[in-house]
Amino acid sequence: MIDLIAKSAAEGLLPVTIGTMTLTELPLREMHSIAPFKGAEVSAALKKATGVGLPDTGRAIAKVDVEILWTARGQYVLIGATPPKLPAAITDQSDAWCSVVLSGEGAPQVMARVCPLDLGRMGEGDVARSFVGHMTAIIIKRAEGFEIMVFRAFAKTLVHELREVMVSVTAQATLPD
Amino acid sequence: MRINCPICGDRDRREFYYLGASDYLNRPAEGDLDAIHKYLHIRENPAGVTKDLWHHEAGCSSWLVVERNVTTHEILGVELASEVAK
Numbered sequence: 001m002i003d004l005i006a007k008s009a010a011e012g013l014l015p016v017t018i019g020t021m022t023l024t025e026l027p028l029r030e031m032h033s034i035a036p037f038k039g040a041e042v043s044a045a046l047k048k049a050t051g052v053g054l055p056d057t058g059r060a061i062a063k064v065d066v067e068i069l070w071t072a073r074g075q076y077v078l079i080g081a082t083p084p085k086l087p088a089a090i091t092d093q094s095d096a097w098c099s100v101v102l103s104g105e106g107a108p109q110v111m112a113r114v115c116p117l118d119l120g121r122m123g124e125g126d127v128a129r130s131f132v133g134h135m136t137a138i139i140i141k142r143a144e145g146f147e148i149m150v151f152r153a154f155a156k157t158l159v160h161e162l163r164e165v166m167v168s169v170t171a172q173a174t175l176p177d
Numbered sequence: 178m179r180i181n182c183p184i185c186g187d188r189d190r191r192e193f194y195y196l197g198a199s200d201y202l203n204r205p206a207e208g209d210l211d212a213i214h215k216y217l218h219i220r221e222n223p224a225g226v227t228k229d230l231w232h233h234e235a236g237c238s239s240w241l242v243v244e245r246n247v248t249t250h251e252i253l254g255v256e257l258a259s260e261v262a263k
Contacts, residue, residue: 057184116191
């Protein structure tokens, strides 16, 4: 019997701490995208089965271990639970994403250099689709900093891009005025 | 240049992909060859206000109709293409 070894997307690359900032990877969790059919009522059935309904545009809802994110127009991502049968296009995306958290005092400065969003406007639990470097990403504002999700194949590039900026921001902070 | 997406809010131009004139929303009836020729190939090219289709590619994935002055780069209005095409 072959014994497969589970490997996270950024295995061996994270965590890293540079200056006041830390970049850590979040553990892989079950994940499904949900795109409700036109005019279909999905929220109530989803809430009954998983504890979370569909969030408003640009928001996330979390309850215990289950979270649901708005990720595009008419598209949501359910994390940590299996969706019931719904009038929606549902795709299993477990293992397809890499999720990292950038925290620490300099985190907003790092994000400002790689992401075109106006991050100062984002409050806890706000979700946005945008770029990190040249990668499309899901960005979620958390209490401790920013959670960034990219396609799994971009994990190494994401770590590289953020690491370079973390080094640069730290170096500039230590320069005399 | 920034585009105010009706779903995501004010966003940087690099998040958007440009397709072309909003004429693409008015597809003529099948069989009318002259209208189809015009639909595909004949475009106004004004030095001034244009209406174009943009895709919020790196954001919410909506198609937008953006009214823009090409000589001043001023954005005059943004609407969801799905609303315009209704």
